[in-house]
Amino acid sequence: MISFDNVNKGKLYWILQFFGWCSFFVIFSLITASFAGFQWQVFAGHLNTVVVGFLLTHFYRSYIKRNEWVRLGIFRLALSVLAACFIIASIWALIVLPINRIFFPVENDQELTPLIVVIVVLNLSIITLGWSLIYFLFQVFINFKKSEVEKWKLEAAVKDAELIALKSQVNPHFIFNSLNNIRSLVIENPEKARDMITHLSGLLRYSIQFNNMERVSLEHELEIVQNYLNLESIQFEDRLQYKLEIKPETLDLKIPPMAIQLLVENAIKHGISNLPEGGQINIRSYLENNILNVEVINTGQLVKCNDSTGIGLQNASNRLKLLFGKLSDLKIQNLDSNFVSAKFTIPLNE
Known part of the structure; x- marks a missing residue:
């Protein structure tokens, strides 16, 4: 059993963050390539999206920790996460869409319409929401394990106290x-x-x-x-x-x-x-x-x-x-x- 008192949580976060986004890049690049073919523009566009998402979610995590969102009630936490996901998705779209236009030139004078922007923001919001769910579920898991360890320590302390009392x-x-x-x-x-x-x-x-x-x-x-x-x-x-x-x-x-x-x-x-x-x-x-x-x-x-x-x-x-x-x-x-x-x-x- 993992002892979460001894786990380097910062190191664990970076490992999960890196491999999580790498998996996202590989999966969605392969899905897109299966329809559009294996073009370097596909991989470059998704790499741009992943790098920006990696950075934004990292700053998002820092904000969560600084404001101690794990202490919020479930209703307030849900509202905060939904609002944060929309804001991050909007910033994400504002950054990646202009850059991705370089890799995917406009054909037939097709420009970005508000509908396309809304769809992109919604998709990125869903991705950010998924990241949030994984993050908070992992926090719940760690806190549950911590509470179990504390319960075992308390039971051991009670047992020791009972033994001392009985011996005395x-x-x-x-x-x-x-x-x-x-x-x-x-x-x-x-x-x-x-x-x-x-x-x-x-x-x-x-x-x-x-x-x-x-x-x-x-x-x-x-x-x-x-x-x-x-x-x-x-x-x-x-x-x-x-x-x-x-x-x-x-x-x-x-x-x-x-x-x-x-x-x-x-x-x-x-x-x-x-x-x-x-x-x-x-x-x-x-x-x-x-x-x-x-x-x-x-x-x-x-x-x-x-x-x-x-x-x-x-x-x-x-x-x-x-x-x-x-x-x-x-x-x-x-x-x-x-x-x-x-x-x-x-x-x-x-």
């Missing part, structure tokens, strides 16, 4: 809770407090480095998930256990940043935190039919919570759709009476 909607309560836990552990258990600070700093470093990216490798995403789980494990103590079942071939594949972390956060918030005995989280990744499957399985049951906004899960789903289209999917369901599965898929050919 990370639950701040987790950070506040972690800081409160660290504060309480500073005196009671300084070593555990240091561990929490280490994991929290890793989490924040990841959010700064990778949250501005559309996609990150699964391996990098798992680093933040492990920091998050380590922080939560300190808070839940023995009530939280986790396991990673990651296929090596999936580690370099790209996913939206914070996608797994949001699912793990949801599993802890709505699943394990509600169980007095706690539970476990399993994170799995594997390839199937050229599709990356990522699954977070947690202890608990999927129930509808009236006090839950579901923003985190909606963010994860929206990120997947924005980045990978409708082929990506996020499903949450009860596996059995003890476990819940949150799973998303990403096609590798996208």
